[in-house]
Amino acid sequence: MGSNPSEGPVSFPGGHNVVPLYLNGKTITTDVTFDVTSPLTNSVAWKASSASDQDALAAVASAAQAFPAWRKTKPAQRRDIFIRAHAVLKERFEQSKKFSQTETGASDGMIAFEYHLALELLLYTAGLVATVEGSLPTVEAESSYAMVLKEPYGVVLAIAPWNAPHVLGLRACLVPLAAGNTVVLKGPELSPATYHNFVDALHQAGLPPGTLNTVFHRPADAARITQLLIEQPEVRKVNFTGSSNVGAIVAGLSGRNLKPCLLELGGKAPAIVCNDADLQLAANTCVFAAFLHAGQICMSTERIIVHSSVLKEFRGHLEAAGKSLQIEQLVASAPVEKNKNLVQEAVSKGARTLFGAPDTAVTATQMYPVVVENVSPDAKLYATESFGPTVSLYSVESDEEAIRLANNTDYGLSASVFTRDLARGFRIARQIVSGAVHINGPTVHDEAGLPHGGAKSSGFGRFGGKNSLEEWVQTKSMDKETTQDRNERIHALWKRIDSTGDGQVDLHGLKKGLKKIDHPLKNADSLLQDVLKAVDTSGDGQIQFSEFRVFVEHAERELWQLFESIDKDNSGALDKEEMRAAFKRAGLTISNAKLDQFFDEVDTNHDGEISFEEWRDFLLFLPSGVSNLRAIFSYYSATANVNQEGDVHINDTLQGFGYFIAGGMAGMVSRTATAPLDRLKVYLIAQTKPKEAQAATKRTLWQTVRGFGRPLVAACKDLWQAGGLRSLFAGNGLNVAKVMPESAIKFGAYESAKRFLGKIEGEDPHHLHPTAQFLAGGFGGVVSQCVVYPLDTLKFRMQCETVQGGLHGNALIAQTARTMWNQGRLWPFYRGLGMGLAGMFPYSAIDLFIFENAKWWWQARKARELNIHEDDVEISNIVTASIGASSGAISATAVYPINLLRTRLQAQGTVLHPPTYTGIVDVTRKTIHQEGFAGLFKGVTPNLLKVAPAVGISYVVYENTKALLGLH
DSSP, rough: OOOOOOOOOOTTTTTTTSSSSSEEEEOOSSSSSEEEETEEEEEEEEEEEOOOHHHHHHHHHHHHHHHHHHSSOHHHHHHHHHHHHHHHHHHTTHHHHHHHHHOOOHHHHHHHHHHHHHHHEEEEEEEHGGGHHHOOOOOOOTOOEEEEEEEEEEEEEEEEOOSSSHHHHHHHHHHHHHHTTTTEEOOOTOOOOHHHHHHHHHHTTTTTTSSEEOOOOOGGGGGHHHHHHHTTTTEEEEEESSSSHHHHHHHHHHHHHHHHEEOOOOOOOEEEOOOSOHHHHHHHHHHHHGGGGGOOSSTOEEEEEEGGHHHHHHHHHHHHHTTTTTOBBBBHHHHHHHHHHHHHHHHHOOOOEEOOTTTTTEETTEOOOOEHHHSSSSHHHHHHHHOSSEEEEEEEEEEHHHHHHHHHHOOOOEEEEESSSSHHHHHHHSSSSSSEETTTSOOEEEOHHHHHBBBBGGOOOOOOOTTTTGGGEEEEEEOOOOOOHHHHHHHHHHHHHOOOSEEEEOHHHHHHHHHHHTGGGGGGHHHHHHHHHHOOTTTTSOOEEEHHHHHHHHHHHOOOHHHHHHHHOOSSSSSSSHHHHHHHHHOOOHHHHHHHHHHHHHTTSSSEEEEEHHHHHTTTTTTTTOOOOHHHHHHHHOOOOBOTTSSSBBOOHHHHHHHHHHHHHHHHHHHTTHHHHHHHHHHHEEEOOOHHHHHHHHHHHHHHHHHTHHHHHHHHHHHHHHHGGGGTTHHHHHHHHHHHHHHHHHHHHHHHHHHHHHHHTTOOHHOOOOHHHHHHHHHHHHHHHHHHHHHHHHHHHHSSSSSSSSSHHHHHHHHHHHHHHHHTTGGGGGTTHHHHHHHHHHHHHHHHHHHHHHHHHHHHHHHHHHHHHHGGGOOOOOHHHHHHHHHHHHHHHHHHHHOOOOOOOOEEEEESOOOOSSHHHHHHHHHHHHHHHHHGGGGGGHHHHHHHHHHHHHHHHHHHHHTTOOOO
């Protein structure tokens, strides 16, 4: 037996005092933990992190993200990692022994035994890495060939047990990793520190982040977390080692989600002792195999079947071997109670104990080894896997009876046959339904080079052996078409496009034909013109079949050359990482969302890769000579902008309308919410009292700052007295009528300008050069200002009127408009437009520039923290509002003087504000002369109080409406 664990605080690899999770190459601890109880002391040894649903999903996402790169690593790279891990674990034996012994109660001998197997498994797997091979089968067609490839599945979920943690835990993940898969390892709650220790060793040996992730959890969360992991689409295959009951649940979940699984489950291993056997060898071997690790091994001998002619002698050898047994630990008190109950129930039905004390437990987690003879078939012990230090002894008259008894169980994992006659041993072994049969050896036998798995309720699939990699790869066949096949394919395509069958196709016919085959170009009229010009080499406006064939053959050659240049691993298919790298080399930044949409469109069989056939069919009608990635990006942007569901095509017109709607909603909500502040701002701006202003110019800066709030209070009183709360919303109907189209046009024009500039520069419209981004923002502001300026002027004139005892109604709107018309026809409606445009361009440009770049900065920072692409970072409404409020406040302050001067020009002609200024120069001169430079910022406080929340709310509504409409 090993000694008790050392006292004092424990530190786990990674520097934690709680067993952490391994996610994306980093150790993390969770707020929720669970206790790990040591069977040696029956007390809490340490705590372990308990994964939440989000942690489990993060483990899968990390493995999925790491898969494309890991699958492309060379076999030698994987081999070297496993060899280095062997060296690291060899050095960590004492540390590993401490963790394992504390958590499982295993003896020194058991730990040395299974640790040696784990080290051997590392070396064996290192040598196995390069053994996966494809083939070149013979096909019928001349000048053609085919290939059969073996490719990894993707993310593998490995669920491993506690009882031999090093060898069983490593076995669950090593071979899948060797085959190029990535792994989420769901470790047992009974031995998390042991698992974390060897996973850390693999990472220290150079395993890339995300390739192997661990999930531990509280016992109560087992069912939920297991189901959640299996149901994830990224998980492509499952392996489970454990009880048959739980294995059936795992198999059911896997089956419902159409995922293959490998199951190594429980056993009720028989050992047949023939009448010519070496009885002492058989007895010693059976005792070893039955009671090693207190019988807590799935291959443990649970039934000894002896020929009656040698039973008495064998019984003596068995008792003698049993006397030398050490009493080993069970992992908890529950297995002790289970085994005691099984023995007691069997005895009550006629069985007798050969040796052992089933009624006596040494400690809560220890019991004496027990051999029970003559167990009745109706006793639970006859069929139940005890998974403890209990074995049944049976007597038979013949080999045939021994075989029938050995097979009379739901299990079939391991068995033994003891005989001096090798032929007899083989004959019996062939008739036993079991994954393994050992002749003159223990049922507990496993090594890396042998296949290991069960029959019947002991599972299916195989770990170990030279063919074990086959469990973790899937077969793909590929073939090359012949010249005849290609000609027939091109001719068939022509017949579908030439819908009239007259042997020639004009522009209308080309569009009709492409609609018939549902090609992405069917709605892209401008690109169709380019295609017609490229194909119609005669220039007569008609495509002949000869021209069509030459175009297709030339286009396919170009597309194949580009395809080969992207396919860096020569796999015959393009994955997302290859496409992302190729776009990057071409100077294009593609977000995960955009790349996913591209794959959804091109990858028609949705296997996560683009074959050349899929690549060719999507890009075939790209005009000849421009089949490069920039051309492909522009082509895709023009033909395949899909929404979140990936099945609705949204052309530029519909996208523009969507931005228009989103902008209008943003304007309506934000301006209504801040209407009182807007009313206060205009009221203060329109006040021009020369005497007070001249006095203000003599104040110190501190006096000026202290006095900023006084006019605001006075203005609030005036407006309240004029009509109460409703007075603060005076003119808001007109305000909304003006702001909705203004905001809609501004955002719509901004997005249109981005798309236009993106096409010119060949850039992603959402990642423009800063100068282009600034110009797009200014353009949106100028266009919206020009369209709604008359409403803006009318609104300001109304807000500057004094109304006693009532509100502004429709009659006053008409009266104000008539008054303005009588004062100068259209001119009063456009008074101050030049100043308005001068202010709106920088305001809109600065606001949108700061918002977009601040948003990207925040996304980039979070992306680095989460190790994802910045465009895949979700931005909360609070962050959006904060960024929007900041950008609005900065831009509004920057152009406030221009806005103030424009407003004063607009306010002229009201009762309290007769015509005073002749133009921009005059209003600027008089404002500074009468009020000083501080006058240019009069009303800035309520303006900022209004602008910051208004812009923040506007962006929140805009971004959420875009998301609702499926826009980016």
